[in-house]
Amino acid sequence: MTPNEANPTDGPACGSGCGPLTPEQMRVMRDHGTERPGSSPLNHEKRAGLYRCAACGTPLFRSEAKYDSGSGWPSYYDVLPHAVESHTDTSHGMVRTEIHCASCQGHLGHLFPDGPRPTGLRYCINGLALNFVPDAA
Ligand SMILES: [Zn+2]
Secondary structure: OOOOOOOOOOOOOOOOOOOOOOHHHHHHHHHOOOOOOOOOHHHHOOOOEEEEEOOOOOEEEEHHHEEOOOOOOOEEOOOOOOOEEEEEEOHHHOOEEEEEEOOOOOEEEEEEOOOOOOOOOEEEEOHHHEEEEEOOO
């Protein structure tokens, strides 16, 4: 953990779900990095459960909205209400919609308009930004 750095997880949003982030998670969530496609074990996660923000523990996605987009990143066609915020990202010479956690502002991934029904949306998320919690049996 780097001291003297603006820490978006400070504050009341940082509850019991808080955990220390690895350097790779810091690179994605704080510096808007992108993990290597196909590198996340969550690509193959098929169990029922909840995907939480890796930085602050806020529930972001349900397994029911997860689908295999073939992109190499965990993909969802829907998000839990008010869990994420977006803004227009014009970096890398592209116009994309960047997605971040509404609670801690941690970067999650991007939103594309080419998802399946019923939303037609594709939330393309770095697995490093997520903690999967399987439903209790
Ligand atoms: Zn968060």
